[in-house]
Each structure stands twice: as structure tokens, then as C-alpha cells.
Amino acid sequence: MPDEMQVNIGYIPLTDCAALVVAQEFGIFARHGLRVHLKRETSWANLRDGIVLGELDAAHMLAPMPLAITLGIAAPRQPVITAVGLALNGNAITLALPLHERLRAMAPDLPGAQLARTLKVLLGEDRRAPMTFAVVSTVSNHYYQLRHWLRAGGVDPDRDVQLVVVPPPRMVEALQSGKIAGYCVGEPWNSLASEKGVGMPIVGSSELWSNVLEKVLGVREAWARQHPETHLALIRSIVEASRILDSAGGRREAGPLVAAHIGVDPAVVGLSLLGQVPGLAGPAPDFHVFHRYAANFPWRSHALWFLHQMRLAGQCAMDPDARATAWQVYRPDIYREAMAAQGESIPFLDTQVMGTHAAPWTLPAVPDALQMGPDLFFDGQIFDPGRNGRAPE
Template sequence: MALAVEALPRPLRPPPRLHALRVGYVPLVDAAPLLVAEAIGLFEAVGLRVTLSPESGWAAIRDKVSLGLLDGAHLLGPMPIALACGLGGLSARLSVACGLGANGNALTLSNALADAVAPEGASLTARAFGDALRASGRVPTIAVVFPFSSHNYLLRHWLASGGIDPDRDLRMTVVPPPQAAARLAEGAIDGFCAGAPWGSHAEALGCGRMVLGSGEIWPDHPEKVLAFAEAALERAPEAAIGCTAAVIAAARWIGEAGNRAELLRILTHAMPHLSGDELGAAIDGRVPGPALHFHDVTFPRRDAAAWWLAQMRRWGHVGADVAADEALAPYGSALWHAAAARVGEPEPSPASPPPEFSREILV
């Protein structure tokens, strides 16, 4: 694996002594930049001993990063905002270092519900979904992975655009990503919106079908981020910069076509109970909507974070009394620029704008 490290732009030299960091992640395909940075030696190349800690779900990640048990974490994009606002009874000051992917989530429905609202091969619109629900008289149970998640806010926005009130016309619940397909197979839920590979896994189990990709709601939307706890950043700023540089370099490595087979080997090692076909589907574009990708989305965009905040206000999760500057404080670019300079990464072009909505009109 040394070749990948040697091929990176200089300077990428380790400091005189190794720093130790503990970084949490939820086993998902969009944790790939972290997993790759560890597997091909990029953390070592910047003088770090990084312990990657797999966690059972987003609540565990939130709790551990808030309590100082993790220095940094793979987080849902809205989570640093939620922690800055003290939502869910926990608060923490984080700094977002870089993005970890764009697109990648899918709405997966039970076979019966999928057949009712989106016959095989047909595109699914929010209006058609709403019409089918009203015709059936059903109130299905749909899970998202965390209350303050891109999944929840993108799905709510899409539902509302079709005249569906997610708090009235559906039963919305929370299920950690690794449990989503199993809960669907058990019949405990009628569908879920989760990141790859769990929609593909549900299809492999034969218990559901992916009918909508999150990239169809907001093309190339930012998904997960790498963020550091303020205490860890103050204690070892060079370590945070080096870790971010390694992750940016890993995202670049993932984007090189010749590395796909090795990427799948790395993902399979981290998630051995899943097949390479399931793990590669979102990256290869074998899911609804635009493919999950990494390299050109590492820059953390405050304007995109502002859309998450607007949705959080729209659905009553953040009050009008919370100042935007306070809520969006985790989103800055200084850490990314310092890290990107170490690996010669230019700032990418602006991403596609978020979908528009009226905050006053629910549906």
C-alpha cells in the first residue's frame, strides 16, 4: 500500500512524534474515506495513530463525542448543528473538518408497499406516493436513522412537496442504520430511509425495494462529515489537521477508477457480513438517483448547512430564538484549508443548490 502514499502530493510528512486520535464511525459505505485512510497507511503518513471505533448508531456517536470519549467522528451533516443547539438534551461544540460524501441514501419500502406506489421500473414522485397512500387508507411506518439527519429532512421535504404531512399521514420512527433491513424483514416497519448499503441489503434479503435516492431530492447533496470535538482540537490541532489531510487524500484515492477493487476489499473487511455487490451498489450507481461519491465534496459548505438549519426550523426542531450564527458555528473552512494545503487539494467548485421551499407552507 505504500505506493498510494508515495503518489500523494508533498508536503505530507509526519511530525516528529505520533499523535493518537480516537474517531468513531457508523459502518456505512460513506465511512469509506476514514476506512481507506487507515487501510492504506495515510494516517501513519501524517504521523497519527488513529483508532477507528465502529459504533452501533448515531445516538452512540453523539453521546460519545459529547462526553469526550471520541476525539472526532463520522457524523450526519445536521448533527453538529443539533449539538450546538442542545437538541436531544445534549450539547457539544464541534468543528466540522471536511465532508465525507454526497448522495447515498435511499428510501426502501416493503415489497407490498413498493408495488402499490411504484410498480417495478416506474419513477416515484411525491404526488404519486401521496395519492397511493390516500387511496389505500394506510398509515405506513417509515423509519429514518436519526431525528436530526439528512435522511429525515430530505424525506420530509420530498413528502411535503407531494402534499404529505409526515407527522400526520405517516408514522415516523427512528431505527439505527444496521438494524433497518432486519426491521423491514420482520414487518416492524413498512420502509426506511438509510444510507448505503442498507437499501441494497434489504433487496438482497428480498424484503424490500429501493424506490427513491436522496440525490433525486437534492442532487449531490452533502451527506456525512468528519468533525472534531472542540477539546480535542484545542489539545492537538496539528493532529486534527493531519487527520483531515489524510481523509481528503483518501477521498481522492477513492475517486481513481483503478482503486475500486481494493476499495471493495477494504469495505468488506470493515463490514464482513455484507457482500461486495451490496457494498458497491451505491458507488457504482446501481441505486436510484445519482451515485455516492467522495472526492469533490470534502469542502464543508456553510450554505448547505444553512439548508439543514432551515429545515430544522421548518419542522419545529430549532426555535426562532436560536441565532443562525450560533447554530452554524461548527461549520467553518479554516481546518479544511489548512489540511487541503498539506495535500495540494484545490477548493472544489460550488455544489448544486438545495431545493427551495416555503417555511410558511407545510405542504
Template sequence: MGTNDAATPPPERERVTLGFIPLLDAVLLVVAREKGLFADQGLDVNLSRENAWSTLRDKLAAGLLDGAHLLAPLPLAMSLGLGRAPCDTLAPATLSRNGNALVLSTALCERSGAAFDDDPAASARALAAWLAASPRQRRPRLAMVYPYSCQHFLLRDWLACGGLAPERDLDLVALPPPRMVAALREGQIDGFCVGEPWGSLAQHDGVGRIVASGAQLWPEHPEKVLGVTRPWAHRYPGTLAALLRALQAASDWLAESPAHRRQARDWLALPPYLDRSVSHLETLPLAEAPIHQRLFGGDLLCPDLAALGRIADAVASQAGQPLNRKTLEACYTPVHYQAALHR
């Protein structure tokens, strides 16, 4: 067994399975496993790669996973029963901020003149002007990853900057992140909003161009969280605390040096994780323009209720139902993190 603070109970179970989607912001889970930080806390953690958020959601709710790397809005949507039967879900840690790219196909960028600009509205206005002036055989089709996701909300906000409404001007579809680049290449979609590395991969491969980023539209928004069901958290408080300590250690380790971030990129490139989808990256690109992804620093892992409020408002708007503050606080309470790390 590994180290444990006497003020918190030891892990109630040694073997834990955590689900993840192949994205750069699963890196804290990967680092904690590959560097032995989970093992230091007395945990034998298996990381289960899933390709769709709906699959991850359902496996977590069914108890097939102990926890998961989740979209920040998903614990709230699950608790409210949006998209499936209600499942009381918590997000005791934030795993990343920012990290999303809005991408249009290279052909659409060339036709419309949409390009990346310091003002994200510029590319949206260019697209809108082209749509208004150009006859088309079909409406453009843009993809996001899940209805209750920051990617969906960011995409709608970006389109609104150009006066575009999805229901009127184009079609929105949901696709798993690993499918985005291939779907763009094959002409099934004309653009997407997704987390890294898929946006930069589309640009590297020449099939798409980044025209805006989530960091421009919602600066420092929480993007991914650790998710567990409330019954699981109540049954295994010591195990949850051990997970949180290991993830904090992974974040601290990433912050220590560029060499650690290069090593993290190499771990992500292993076949069980992101494999060849990160081969275009020389290192783990953190806090770099235009994505400005943040995977460590300060109290990143501690749930930030103020920052999550905007996400909660977007969930409520999408669902067409009001949301009270108590529901938000119940899903994203920082008490588990604070207890585990004594902060």
C-alpha cells in the same frame, strides 16, 4: 513518524480513536487506515464501529472518541443542545455528498404502485393515492436514522410531494442504519430513508424497492462530515491537521482509478467495518444512478457553507427555533481544512 508540512504543527498525540457507523460513506476513514495514510501522517488510528447515531454522539461528547463520522446536521444539533446537553462541536471536513435511498417494502410498492421515477414526487403521489383509497388496520410506519438527519428531512420532503404529513397520515420512527433491512423484512416498518448500502441491500434481497433518492430531492447535499468537539480541536490542532491530510489523501487515492474503488469495497467488506452488508456490491458504486453518491472529487472535503445552509434551515425548523449565520459558520468553518491543506 510520518510526513508533516513545516507550516503546521506536528500531531500532539499519536493514538486517535474515530467512531463510525457502518455505511459506505465511512470509506475515507477505512481507506486512510487500511492503506496506511493515517500512519503516513504519524497517527495510529483505531476505528470504533458504533451502530446508533445517538451512541456515537454521546461518546464524542464524553471524550470517549477523538472524532467521528457524523451526520451533517449533527454537529449543529449538538452545539445547540438538541437532543442532549449542549456540546460545542465542529465539522472541519465533509466526507460525502448524496447517498440516501428512500425505500418502501416490496408489498407496499405492489399495492400502491409506487415506483422509482425521474420525478421523485411520482412515487409519493402514488403512495398518497393508495392511502386515501385503502382501509388499513394500522398507519404505515416509516423509519429514519435520527431526528436531526438529512434522512429525516428528506423523508418529510418526499412525503410532502404527495401531500402527506407524518403527524396526520403515518408514523415515523428512528432506527439505526444496520437495523433497517431486518426491520423491513420482519414487518416492523413499511419503508425507510437511509444511506448506502442498506437501500440497495433491501432491493437486492427483495424485501424493498428504492422509490426515490436524496440526490433527486436535495442534489449534492452534504451528507456525512468529520466531527470533533471544539475543545479537542483547540487542544490538538496538529493532530486535526494530520487527520485532514490523511482523509484528503484517501479521497485523492479513490479518485485515481476503478481498481482503487474495488479495493476500497473489499476493505469495507472486512468484518470490523461493513462485513456481509456489502456482499451484493461488485465495486464501490460512486456517482451512479439513482443514488449519485460522491466520496471524492474537487474540494469535497472542504466544508461548503452555502450547501449546508439548507441543512441548517431544516435543523432550525425541526427544533422550532431561529438560527443565525454565525452559529452555522462556527460549526462548519473551513479554516481547519484550509490550514491543513494550505488551500
């Protein structure tokens, strides 16, 4: 049985905290014997510090963040693990309206995923100070996706533009004030820029890399060892809530509750949950994925891809120690323990080759095969983690 204790879980006001909200508001945590307090944080740095200092037991985290904290990247070193995913996809790149209009005048039909090519031309013509773009953290998919998008268009993210960190709730304000030319952030902060007439989303993260792991539940490794049954109950609760969010009607019912927790107009959050984001092709049912496509499984191949991006950004070395960190931090073994008796289909392996499926496909799993979604990168790359899913020797 879970410990008789209150579990303090931090979250950032984003649409993809939805599984935590549903687990709390639908009484799922309570049914699993948990007393949970959800604490809204203002920035990823604050949330990170809450975990490091032990003020939070668990947190809604950027998928690369448990790795970064464990390695001591942009944070004091503290072993953190994740054994369950919270969401796939959910980000977008948004440009200030004047910049968007200039680029579209030059390339009216170019897909948003390729619009950095036109930005490259514009930067070559513009002799003013480098444009500034914002991300929510330097150890986030937003940072790596924005850098990937820029590089694919021939823009050097370290020389041709300036990248800064802005907390998600401050993004629209920074865009409106002219401090930044664009950003990569999770919903609903892209939709809000459009609603206020200050920005336009141009490409969603699901178009840059289909079904990338975006958020996870991170916990301090020491806390998980001290409270193993509580940790397992958290995982089961989140999977149950995630299943509701990907069910018929689940998102519409959850929309007002999520909006209340993040402090945003319920209409905007409701449309975001349904994949109706201005400027993007929609409605896109896979803009947010909470349970489908093994979304809750903590793939170590994702961990290795994040470490690869950290290496490209000069944040860490991709050496055997870093690879071992992926196995230390991403814990499918704990997920399997939590879900073994729950009737949930579980993959056999811990890693998979990514970037080879343009259409839905079937993954071997037990007790039943899993239906998976596309996993293409927008520039055609393939990421092969190697070793056939085995732990490092």
C-alpha cells in the same frame, strides 16, 4: 507535528465511511504521523454519546449532527465542529415490496422522486393505522429528505404517517418484519433489502438534491483546540483518501476493505460504491462522491440549509444565534489552513447559492477553478444563504 497519541474515531457501518477505512488500511493516517483506532458503533445515538462523553475524539457524522449536538438538539449540549466533508449523496428511500408493488400498479411510470403523490392517494383510500417509515436519526439528511419527499407529494409527515428511528443495520430486519413500510438510509442497507427480496429502493438522495453533503468528520471543539496539528493531519489524511476513492480503480480496491469494516457482503458493497443500486437508474457514478465537486469543503451554506430543515421540523429557531452557530460549527477556515500547502483547490467563499445548476459548472477557487456537479432540488427550490458568504455581524 501531530501529538504522539492514539486518535479514537467512531463510525457507523455504512458505505460512506470509506474515506476513514482507506486512510487506515492504505497507511495514509500513519504517513501523516497519526495513530488511529477506528471504532464501529451500532447507532448514531451511541456515536453521538461517545463524542459528548469524550470517549471518541472524532467521528464519521451525519452532516447536520455537529450542529445538533452544539445546539443541544436531541443530545446534551457539547460544542462540536467539522472542518472536512467525508461524502456527498449516498442515501435512498426504500419501500417494503408489497407497498412498492401497490404504488407501481397505480403509477407504473412516475419517477420515484414524485411517487409520494401516489402514496398520498393510497393513504386516502387506506383506513388502517398510519403507515410507519423509519430514519436513522431525527437530526439527519435522511429525516429531512424523507420529510421533504413526503411534503412534495402532499403527505403531511407529522399527521399522515408515523416516523420512527431505527439504526442503519436494523433497517432491513424492521422492513422484513412488517414493522415499517419503508425507510431512508445510506448504503448498503437499501441494496440489501432488494437482495433479500423484502424491499425496493425508489429514489436516491442524489435525485432529491444533487450532491448534498451527507457525512462529515466531527470533533469536539475543545479537542480541536487542544490538538490542532493532529486535527490538521486528520483533514489532510481524509482528503488524500477521498481523492483515491474518486480515482480510477480506487473504489474497486477499497470495496473489500470497506465491506470488512461494516460486516456486509463485499459484492454488495462493491456494487454500491460503483453506484449500482437496485431500483435506481445506474450505474450512477455520482451516487457516492468522496472528492469531486469540492466534496471535502465544509460549506457553511450546507450548515444553513440543515438549520433551515431543523426549523421546519420544529427542532430549532432560525434566528441570528442559529446563524452564528453555522459559522461556529462549520469551519472552512481550518480546512484552508490544513490544505493551503497541499496543492488542493479551495473555494474563495464559504457559502454558495444552491439549486441553480442542472449541469456541471465551474467554481472560482485558488490555485485553480473547481469543477462542480449539478445541485438541483427535485422540486425546483433554490436555497440562497445570503450575505455573499460573509460571517454574521
